[in-house]
Amino acid sequence: MPVLSRVPPGRAGVLWLRHRLALATRGADLLHQKLAILTAEAQRLDLLTAQTRREWEEHSRRAEEWLTKAALFGGQRAIRLACPAATAAVERAWTTVMGIRYPAEPRCQLPVHPPDAASPAGTALAHADLAYRAAVPAAVRHAAAVAAGRSVAAEIAATRQRIRALERHWLPRLHGALALARLQMEELEHADAVRRRWAIAGAASGALRDRPL
8 A cells, every 4th residue: 555655744735635635535436336237237247147056957868868878878989989089179369358358259160970870870979969068168168157156356456455455454544544634734824824924023123123113
């Protein structure tokens, strides 16, 4: 937190403090606006996370059920033969809100069975293949939503900390310093006015003494 050891004396110090107080107040207002936007985004991401979790768990449950049936009917060898040689690829996407960059809707490219590859043997194995092709993108979407929620939550915590630092420490110090600077300026102006009156009174008294009789 900045210190107030370099406040200029007199009226210049009052102007200096007013300027910094206006900047700090504006900064606090902007942080509150940022916090409101991030809070709304966090709520949206919470809903998205819950939705993608349900979708992922549902697709995963179905895939495991069909895979279990395929293992019972065709054995592990049939499952190995049905697995494509390539793996899924994920293309990450990003979005930015209030200067915060976090994951957006990713793209998941699933491996394609070669044209000359044999179809999965048995209905259960074919259903398992389709179910996992739905479960993998759902898992990717859920992971992206979780990561986005964590990023926004971390920025919300940091923004709240900055707001507390401004409102509980920096703004009160500026207000106190400004009040003190105004008081000191008033005292200096009052003392200067008293000195001027004394000088005027002394000059008038001397003029009276020097007047010829």
